[in-house]
Amino acid sequence: MPQRPSPYPPAQAARQALADRLREIRLDAGLTAVALATAAGWDRTRVSKIEHGVRAATPEVIRIWCRACAAEERVEDLLAELRTAEGVYVEWKRTQRAGLRRLQIAKVPLYERTGHLRVYASQVIPGMLQTRGYAAALLTSITERFGTPDDVAQAVEARLARQRVMRAPGHTYTFVLEEAVLYYGHGGPAAMREQLDRLLDVVGMPRVAVLVIPMNADRARQWVLETFILYDADRVDVELLSAEVAVTTPTEVARYEAAFTDLGAIAVRDEEARALIARARDSLG
Structure with missing residues (x-):
């Protein structure tokens, strides 16, 4: 056939x-x-x-x-x-047809069985770190762009509820953010200030590492990529404008692991990361 x-x-x-x-x-x-x-x-x-x-x-x-x-x-x-x-190619429009709340819930089992979640964010603050105002603004934008059913309020609650996994024992998290993400506005200055304050709090959390790649970092080692999420060494979700690519081939997953390592190597952490986040927060006045 x-x-x-x-x-x-x-x-x-x-x-x-x-x-x-x-x-x-x-x-x-x-x-x-x-x-x-x-x-x-x-x-x-x-x-x-x-x-x-x-x-x-x-x-x-x-x-x-x-x-x-x-x-x-x-x-x-x-x-x-x-x-x-x-x-490999899951069309966003198809997956969002029943609304955004279902998407938030569908990933919970995957988060729960992942020991080490690694996220590289080049466009928005990762969902596991988002505040209510930021998440609402972002999900509203998605709903309007793709014309999905408007269940933003329920989707926001589901996204925030999903963050409880971060408080459960047996999980570690590494987030690598491009510094530019700290300046991309969603929800207006008040929502962004709240979001950046949340990031400052997360930097000191146990079992969580927040790294920031400065805008003037030497990119010879690794250029800017699409946002992707590593679930242990089993799977990578790559987020595109119109679709999500799920990668499970071991050799391909290993490439993303290597890229994540290289991105982390040009990032700063701890007090240096806090300083970059605080500078973005201060820029809001």
Whole structure:
């Protein structure tokens, strides 16, 4: 059955990347497409169709492919990559169709089972640190932009309730914020002052690290990226304008872990971070 093309280029790219990986494994094994098809017991054209994205790879195909190429050690990585390709691009409009409150609640189990949550924020204050006024302004903006059902009041309460996970034992948190985020206004000066006061309080909390990347930091090590959230070493959610990308392939998750480490290395913490937050707060008058 032909593979249905994805309407979203990133999703199609993820599927093609998996097909390319399978082709590399075949070439490394020194097999022609026909030889691999024969070893797998397939029609002679099936390998070519999979490698060119005409047919979709399945878990069974991946296992047979790797066995024929004596590359069984690659199976788990490829299966994780397949899961990512199948669910890589979640359209915000579709997920927000039932309102924003459901989105806040849906992530609670994920937060609860994550031991070390790491967030890199390049656009807004992370949801786990937001105050009521800031969250209300931000969620109102999202509702108006995407035309979702207006359940902002309920969504704000759900977002604030979700923050209780931070007080539960067994969890640690590392937030790396671009300094510019401290100046992006949401809700007006009063809401921003309250939000920045909240950040100043969080800097001293146990099991929580708040780092700020100064605007004049040397970016040779790592440039500005989209906001992303690391759930232990299991999953990364990358937030785009129109969609959320969920990454679960171990090698790709490792890349985000490395990027997070590099971003943290050019950030300041403790009193230096407090000084940058206080300066942004003071700029509001």
